Amino acid sequence: MPVTSAATIFxxxxxxxxxxxxxxxxxxxxxxxxxxxxxxxxxxxxxxIDETGKVTSAxxxxxxxxxxxxxxxxxxxxxxxxxAQREGRPVKFRRxxxxxxxxxxx
Numbered sequence: 001m002p003v004t005s006a007a008t009i010f011x012x013x014x015x016x017x018x019x020x021x022x023x024x025x026x027x028x029x030x031x032x033x034x035x036x037x038x039x040x041x042x043x044x045x046x047x048x049i050d051e052t053g054k055v056t057s058a059x060x061x062x063x064x065x066x067x068x069x070x071x072x073x074x075x076x077x078x079x080x081x082x083x084a085q086r087e088g089r090p091v092k093f094r095r096x097x098x099x100x101x102x103x104x105x106x
Contacts (some may be wrong), residue, residue, distance in 0.1 A: 009048055009057050009092045010084060020049045020081035020093050028071040030101060039099040041065045045076055051090040053081040072099060 010017045045065030048057045058076035060069045076097075084093035 005023045009094050010086060011094050015094070016086055017091065018085040020053065020084045020095060023053065023080040023082060024095070025079045025081075027076060027099065028059045028068075028075045029070050030065075030071065041068070041070070043099050044084050044096055045072055046094060046100060047076055048080065049081050049083065049095060051083050053090075053094060055079050055081075056092075061096070064101060069099065 012019055019079060043060060045064075046059050046061050047101040049053045050056045055077050057089075058073050063069055064072060081095050083090035085091065
């Protein structure tokens, strides 16, 4: 059985690792300025989830919207997961989450 250090962070690309399961991954509310109400926005946020399912770091890797990114980072730090598993043990995991803000019809 390979030994992994506590600093090892796994990703979805690695065999034998079961990804974390979201328990609470709520996105923050956002009211688009009137000039952007008919637009949709998308981006990516990368989070590192520890062995207890808590987010230990979060970074926007592709901006959703300049005003929304700050709210997204605050929310992501509160997300909770059932931890990733490797060989039946919880492990740290780097997850990329796609975020889409769609325009709501008036």
